[in-house]
Amino acid sequence: MSDSREHIMVTGGAGFIGVNFVRRVLATRPTVSVVVLDALTYAGNGTSLEQLPADRLHFVHGDIRDQRLVDRLLREHEIRTLVHFAAESHVDRSIDGPDAFVATNIDGTHSLLKAAREYWLSGSGTPHRFHHVSTDEVYGSLGSEDPPFTERNQYQPNSPYSASKAGSDHLVRAYHHTFGLEVTTTNCSNNYGPYQFPEKLIPLMIVNILEGKPLPIYGDGMQVRDWLHVEDHCRAIEACLDRGVAGELYNIGGANERPNLEIVGKLCEMIDERVGASSDLASRFPDCPASKGSSSQSLVTYVTDRPGHDRRYAIDFSKAAADLEYQPQETFDSGFSGTVDWYLENEPWWRGVMDGSYRQWLDSNYASR
Ligand code: NAD
Ligand code: TYD
Numbered sequence: 388m389s390d391s392r393e394h395i396m397v398t399g400g401a402g403f404i405g406v407n408f409v410r411r412v413l414a415t416r417p418t419v420s421v422v423v424l425d426a427l428t429y430a431g432n433g434t435s436l437e438q439l440p441a442d443r444l445h446f447v448h449g450d451i452r453d454q455r456l457v458d459r460l461l462r463e464h465e466i467r468t469l470v471h472f473a474a475e476s477h478v479d480r481s482i483d484g485p486d487a488f489v490a491t492n493i494d495g496t497h498s499l500l501k502a503a504r505e506y507w508l509s510g511s512g513t514p515h516r517f518h519h520v521s522t523d524e525v526y527g528s529l530g531s532e533d534p535p536f537t538e539r540n541q542y543q544p545n546s547p548y549s550a551s552k553a554g555s556d557h558l559v560r561a562y563h564h565t566f567g568l569e570v571t572t573t574n575c576s577n578n579y580g581p582y583q584f585p586e587k588l589i590p591l592m593i594v595n596i597l598e599g600k601p602l603p604i605y606g607d608g609m610q611v612r613d614w615l616h617v618e619d620h621c622r623a624i625e626a627c628l629d630r631g632v633a634g635e636l637y638n639i640g641g642a643n644e645r646p647n648l649e650i651v652g653k654l655c656e657m658i659d660e661r662v663g664a665s666s667d668l669a670s671r672f673p674d675c676p677a678s679k680g681s682s683s684q685s686l687v688t689y690v691t692d693r694p695g696h697d698r699r700y701a702i703d704f705s706k707a708a709a710d711l712e713y714q715p716q717e718t719f720d721s722g723f724s725g726t727v728d729w730y731l732e733n734e735p736w737w738r739g740v741m742d743g744s745y746r747q748w749l750d751s752n753y754a755s756r
Contacts, residue, residue, distance in 0.1 A: 394464045395422070395466065396423075396466045396468070397412075398473035401433055402476070403430070403587075404617055404620060405425070407582060407617045408470065409444070413439055415625075419443070422466065423444065424451060424457065425448065426473070428475075430476065434739060435736070451473045451496070452490070452495045454498045457499055458505060461503070467513065468515070469503060469515075470518045470624065471499060471519050474552070475487050476548070478546045478693065479586070482695075493551050500558060508567065508568065515569055516633070518624065519571070521574045521575075522549065522574060522576075527549075528700070529699040531611075535702050536574075536703060537705075538574075546697070563634045570634065571628075571636075573627055575615055575620050575623070576639070576701075576702045577613065579614055580722070580729070582736070583617070585740070596676075598672070602655075604690065605691070605696060606693070606696060607689075608648035608689070609646045610646065611647075611698070611699040612699075613640045613702050614650070614722070615641030616715065616717035616726075623637070626707075626711040635710075637704075639707055640703070640704045642704075643715070644701050651687060653719075654727065655686075655687075658683055659682055661727070
């Protein structure tokens, strides 16, 4: 992000990773101002952007598929850098209803690309960058002995979510090769950290432990993910904006491969320790097993596996290490500990995003497995 690209547009900036990215950029880059474009689906939350400097943050409630709106925003704010997070992002929802995934992830990305091409490439051209945030899930699933994914792995998406992300990656690539749009793409592993909606594994398990609800483990719980702290991911994206080469893909991982059961066990242990040692926490969360002197592990409940469940993802980020000088800074202990503390300290946030209908849906979805 050079001075010539001071106004950046962030799509999906009210979602989990987008919020963390916007907060980080506003905190670390005083000359940058941000235009957030977000449709505020169930996963987007305006309160996550509260208390940020209003003179450097412009929030627009709108859809990335609205090409005229995107075109107007690019021109009005003289955007030179667009960071594209907006997506439908949850695999389970893509199994229940794939249409929204094709609409937002494929059509929506294409609409942004068309607007960017029109604005940046017509006439004599303007220096610009279109950064696309994607996932390691486009590479498919690994066996336990397979080497981690590199940027040369074949795309083999298995879920409607990963297939729609793969489709968007291909469109981004094509707009570079065919039209010369200056794009970069990062394919990252599973993120965790503050402001994550409690439908993904880690925040769901934290709030269910605190509320004494079952902890649904799909299948045998031995599926492996490479857990990446969201701050590390956001630093990697910044590094890619600064040093990434147009047309390139970069894999971003956390060097933190763990089976789901280990993740859930660690969260139980951390919450039991904290609640066991604090009468304040025990009275705030009376249904948490640790408030009654038992272990949260008692909540672990094996449920029917997710259809087509990918067994293992792992990332080789040596290209990002060499070319972007990227290295994750959070460890398993530091990252998980900070995340558990954040959810304990921000109960109004997660209660606010989990309105009654979502909790009902969760409970009935769990019951129907
Ligand atoms: P999220 O679901 O928390 O947030 C998505 C945001 O996009 C929400 O604010 C939502 O309102 C917005 N949005 C959805 N449809 C929109 C539309 N049509 N127009 C405008 N805004 C729309 O997602 P996240 O976890 O923050 O993920 C961000 C990006 O990172 C996604 O592209 C996702 O595929 C990718 N990614 C996420 C992870 C992860 O672990 N969370 C891992 C790899 C890649
Ligand atoms: P998730 O957070 O949905 O991310 P992804 O499917 O994109 O990897 O799930 C992470 C892992 O946790 C995945 O193997 C599915 C598993 N999982 C459960 O066992 N129980 C749950 O309730 C959830 C949400 C996920």
